[in-house]
Amino acid sequence: GAGVSQSPSNKVTEKGKDVELRCDPISGHTALYWYRQSLGQGLEFLIYFQGNSAPDKSGLPSDRFSAERTGGSVSTLTIQRTQQEDSAVYLCASSLRGVGSNQPQHFGDGTRLSIL
Amino acid sequence: KQEVTQIPAALSVPEGENLVLNCSFTDSAIYNLQWFRQDPGKGLTSLLLIQSSQREQTSGRLNASLDKSSGRSTLYIAASQPGDSATYLCAVRFTGTASKLTFGTGTRLQVTL
Numbered sequence: 001g002a003g004v005s006q007s008p009s010n011k012v013t014e015k016g017k018d019v020e021l022r023c024d025p026i027s028g029h030t031a032l033y034w035y036r037q038s039l040g041q042g043l044e045f046l047i048y049f050q051g052n053s054a055p056d057k058s059g060l061p062s063d064r065f066s067a068e069r070t071g072g073s074v075s076t077l078t079i080q081r082t083q084q085e086d087s088a089v090y091l092c093a094s095s096l097r098g099v100g101s102n103q104p105q106h107f108g109d110g111t112r113l114s115i116l
Numbered sequence: 117k118q119e120v121t122q123i124p125a126a127l128s129v130p131e132g133e134n135l136v137l138n139c140s141f142t143d144s145a146i147y148n149l150q151w152f153r154q155d156p157g158k159g160l161t162s163l164l165l166i167q168s169s170q171r172e173q174t175s176g177r178l179n180a181s182l183d184k185s186s187g188r189s190t191l192y193i194a195a196s197q198p199g200d201s202a203t204y205l206c207a208v209r210f211t212g213t214a215s216k217l218t219f220g221t222g223t224r225l226q227v228t229l
Contacts, residue, residue, distance in 0.1 A: 004159075033216065043205070045216035056215040091159055099214040102148050102167045107160040 002026070004108035006092050012114045015084060021077045021111045023092030031098030032075050033105060034067060038088035046090075049075065050098035079113075087115045118143045118210045122220035129196055130228050137191040137223045139206030144184050147209040150217065151180050151191050153202040160205065163191070196227045 005024040013019055025032050034046040045059040049069040060066070064082075069075040079086055089112050093105040119142045129135050139149070148167045152160040164173045164180040166189065172181045179192040193200060203224045207217035 006159075035217075042221045043207075043217075043219040045218075048215040059216065093160075100147075102165065104150055104162045104165040105217060106162055107152075109159040112157075 004092055004094055004106055006090075006108035006111050008111060009109065010112045010114075012116065013082060014116050016081055018078065018080045019082055019113065021079075021090050021113070023075045023077070023108060025073065025075070025092070025094030026106060029094035029096055029106075030072070031095045031103075031105075032069055033093040033095075034075070034077050035091045035093065036088045037091055037110070041088075043091070046077070048098070082113075082115045084115045087113055089113070118208075118213060118218055120206055120208050120218050120220040122204075122206055122223050124223060125221065126224040126226075128226045128228060131196060131198060133196050133227075134192065134194050135196055135225070137193070137204050137206075137225070139189040139191070139220055141187045141189075141208045141210075141218075143210055143212070144187055145211045146184060147211055147214060149180075149182055149189050149209070150207045151178075151189075152205040152207065154205060154222070155202050163204075193225075198227050198229060201225055201227050 007022045030051050032049045037043045047067045048056040064080045067077045089110040091110040093107045095103040095105045121140045150165045151163040166173045166182040177194040182189045203222045205222045206220040
């Protein structure tokens with residue numbers, strides 16, 4: 001498709017389980033971002049990938065969170081041993097180029113994660 | 117600390133009115149500022165991006181201005197329509213933390229018939 005695609009759109013799981021969230025960026029976009037949107041916290045940055053460079057993981061809230069980007073395209077965000085405070089909407093964005101450019105970020109519709 | 121603030125948090129206007137949404141940021145060292153709209157249950161739709169060297173950008177009924185020295189941006193919506201009802205988010209790419217956008221908490225706009 002033409003836009004950023006995220007799956008699943010909704011995920012409900014029990015506390016303590018691991019979850020994987022997927023993001024397909026816009027074709028040709030070299031930069032990919034993950035953000036989290038939760039009630040009372042607004043939108044917060046999690047991680048940034050740019051080409052083959054080491055990712056900026058400075059926004060990951062704990063070591064239970066990890067992400068990878070295979071082949072410079074698809075990315076997965078993994079949350080291990082989920083906690084109730086992980087409940088949020090996880091948004092992925094991509095841009096044609098990353099830091100230092102003035103390219104807009106384009107967002108997917110997000111994955112709504114609910115931890116029971 | 118680099119912060120972005122949006123006032124008001126919510127706004128209701130009758131159809132046809134022109135309106136202004138405000139965004140302020142604490143550090144003038146920015147790459148750019150981006151305005152988004154978010155509909156309920158959806159992701160963010162990019163509306164306008166203003167580079168740090170620019171003063172304004174226009175797209176259709178939307179006009180965004182940037183005053184970097186005073187740390188302010190406004191989004192002007194002309195002749196508002198019910199379809200403009202959404203949450204509007206301002207996001208800044210600060211030069212010191214250029215990997216990310218720092219978001220305001222948004223203004224929830226309702227345009228009534």
